[in-house]
Amino acid sequence: xxxxxxLSIVLxxxxxxxxxxxxxxxxxxxxxxxxxxxxxxxxxxxxxxLDREHVPFRLGLCLSPTLCHMLKDELLIQxxxxxxxxxxxxxxxxxxRTRGEGELQNLAKRxxxxxxxxxxxxxxxxxxNILKICDYYQRKGxxxxxxxxxxxxxxxxxxAHPEAIQAQFEVALTSYHRTFGRSPQGFWLPDLGWAPELExxxxxxxxxxxxxxxxxxxxxxxxxxxxxxxxIKTPLGIFVMARDYYAYHDIxxxxxxxxxxxxxxxxxxxxxxxxxxxxVKSFLGSNGGRTQTGYKYRALGCLDRKKQVYDPTKAxxxxxxxxxxxxxxxxxxxEEASAYMTExxxxxxxxxxDTFGRLWYExxxxxxxxFREGSAREDMQFMTPAEYxxxxxxxxxxxxxxxxxxxxxNGYAEMWLDASNDWIYRHTVxxxxxxxxxxxxxxxxxxxxxxxxxxxxxxxxxxxxxxxTKRLYKQEGVEYAHMQLEEALRNxxxxxxxxxxxxxxxxxxxxLERRHNIFPTINYRxxxxxx
Numbered sequence: 039x040x041x042x043x044x045l046s047i048v049l050x051x052x053x054x055x056x057x058x059x060x061x062x063x064x065x066x067x068x069x070x071x072x073x074x075x076x077x078x079x080x081x082x083x084x085x086x087x088l089d090r091e092h093v094p095f096r097l098g099l100c101l102s103p104t105l106c107h108m109l110k111d112e113l114l115i116q117x118x119x120x121x122x123x124x125x126x127x128x129x130x131x132x133x134x135r136t137r138g139e140g141e142l143q144n145l146a147k148r149x150x151x152x153x154x155x156x157x158x159x160x161x162x163x164x165x166x167n168i169l170k171i172c173d174y175y176q177r178k179g180x181x182x183x184x185x186x187x188x189x190x191x192x193x194x195x196x197x198a199h200p201e202a203i204q205a206q207f208e209v210a211l212t213s214y215h216r217t218f219g220r221s222p223q224g225f226w227l228p229d230l231g232w233a234p235e236l237e238x239x240x241x242x243x244x245x246x247x248x249x250x251x252x253x254x255x256x257x258x259x260x261x262x263x264x265x266x267x268x269x270i271k272t273p274l275g276i277f278v279m280a281r282d283y284y285a286y287h288d289i290x291x292x293x294x295x296x297x298x299x300x301x302x303x304x305x306x307x308x309x310x311x312x313x314x315x316x317x318v319k320s321f322l323g324s325n326g327g328r329t330q331t332g333y334k335y336r337a338l339g340c341l342d343r344k345k346q347v348y349d350p351t352k353a354x355x356x357x358x359x360x361x362x363x364x365x366x367x368x369x370x371x372x373e374e375a376s377a378y379m380t381e382x383x384x385x386x387x388x389x390x391x392d393t394f395g396r397l398w399y400e401x402x403x404x405x406x407x408x409f410r411e412g413s414a415r416e417d418m419q420f421m422t423p424a425e426y427x428x429x430x431x432x433x434x435x436x437x438x439x440x441x442x443x444x445x446x447x448n449g450y451a452e453m454w455l456d457a458s459n460d461w462i463y464r465h466t467v468x469x470x471x472x473x474x475x476x477x478x479x480x481x482x483x484x485x486x487x488x489x490x491x492x493x494x495x496x497x498x499x500x501x502x503x504x505x506x507t508k509r510l511y512k513q514e515g516v517e518y519a520h521m522q523l524e525e526a527l528r529n530x531x532x533x534x535x536x537x538x539x540x541x542x543x544x545x546x547x548x549x550l551e552r553r554h555n556i557f558p559t560i561n562y563r564x565x566x567x568x569x
Contacts, residue, residue, distance in 0.1 A: 047408075070114060145350075189500055232250045310329055
C-alpha cells in the first residue's frame, strides 16, 4: 500500500485588542465574548471528546498575542461571565415565551443548555484559563501552537523600517514564551502577508517555517514545481507551506462554500432584532441599538422566515455529507498530485478560527466529524505542519522565494492600502520614526520616564493593527476603527511631546496604562536600531 496522504488543519485565532474599562457595556467587547462562547470553548470541548475516545486528532492553532492577553484579562473575563449570565436569564425568558411552540421551545432550551454547560465548563473544568488547556494538548502532541506578530500588523508595509518588524517579532515571542514556557516553531504571517524581505526576520528569530497563500508559491521565483502540495525552502533555510486554495474555498466561499448551506443556522437572524425592546433590554447597546442575544431560530435557506425553523438534525446530516465530500475532494487532488511526485503530498487546510463556531454554528461539529471519519481511513492521516516537516527529506525541498502575496482581496495588498485607509500610514510611519528616536535618545531610563516610554511602545504597536485598516476597507465599523487608530496615535504623540518638555502627568499615564494594559513586560528598547 502506498503512503497515506496528509491533511494538516491550521486555525488562526485572533481578535484585535479591545478593552474599555471606562464604560460598563462596550459593544465591541462582545466580539471577544462571542468568540469565546461560540468558537474557543466549542473547540476545546471537541478536543476533550476526541482525546477521551482516543481519536488521534492533530491540529495547528495560532493564538495571537492580543487574543492571549484578552483571555487572561481579569476585567474582560468578569465581563464575559456577566454576559453569559444575561444569556442564561434571557434563555429562561425565551423558554417561557415559546411555551407550546414545539420546535421553537426545543431550540430555546437547546441554546439555553449550551450556554449553561459552557459557562460551567469554562469556570470549573478550565478554571477560567483556556490557554492552559491549549498548552496541555500541545504537550500531549495533539496541538501545535503557532505564533504571529504582536498586534497583527500587515508586515510587508513595514519592511523599510526594520525596527517595526523586530518589535512585532520580539514582543510576540516574549508573549508566547510567558504564556506557554517554550518557543514556537511556526509563524503565522498576519493575513498571510508575505514579502521576500521578511525571510531574514524569520531566520533571525529562529522560526522553522511559515505559511503563505497558494499563489505565493505558484507565482514564486522560480514557480513551485510541486505547486501547493509540498513545502519549499527559502535561500536562508525557512520552510514555506502554501494554503490549499480549494480546501479554503470549499468551506468559506460566500457563493458555494459548505458553511453557507441552507440547512445551517442563520448567523444574523437573532431574536434580539425581532422582539420588542423591553424584552431584550439587557442586550441593548449604550445608544439603545440592538445587539445579538445568541438565540437564533432560523435556517439560512428559508424563504419564509416566519415559518422555517432551524433543524439541528438536518444540519447534522448535512455536516456528515459535506465531510465525506470534503475528504473525497482533498484525497482526489492529493492522489492526482502524487502521480507527479515521489514525496508525501500535503493539503494544508488553513482558516480563521472563528469560521468554526462564531460565523458557522455547525463548524466545530464539521471539524469533529472530519477528524473522526478521516482518522478511520487508511489512505490519509492528520499531521500538524511541524510534524509533517520533520518527516520529510529536506534535500527534496525546492529552493525558491515566494512571491509577494496575502489572503486579502485579490491576493495582494489592496485591502490595507486604498482610498479608505491610506491616510493612516503617513502618521504611523512618522510616529514610528519618533519612537525609534526616543529609544535611541533615552537608552537607560527608569521610573516614570521608562513607564512612559513603554506605554509609547504599546501605542505604536496598537496603531499598526491591520484589523482597523481592513475594517475601513470593508466599511465595517468605520467610526470605531477610526477611533482606535487615532487614539493610539494621539496617545503616542502626547507621550512624545511630554518627554520633550520633560513633564509627564502621572495621573494621565496611570489611567492610560490601566486601559491599554497589553504586553505588561514590554521593553521600549525593542525599537532601538540593531548595531
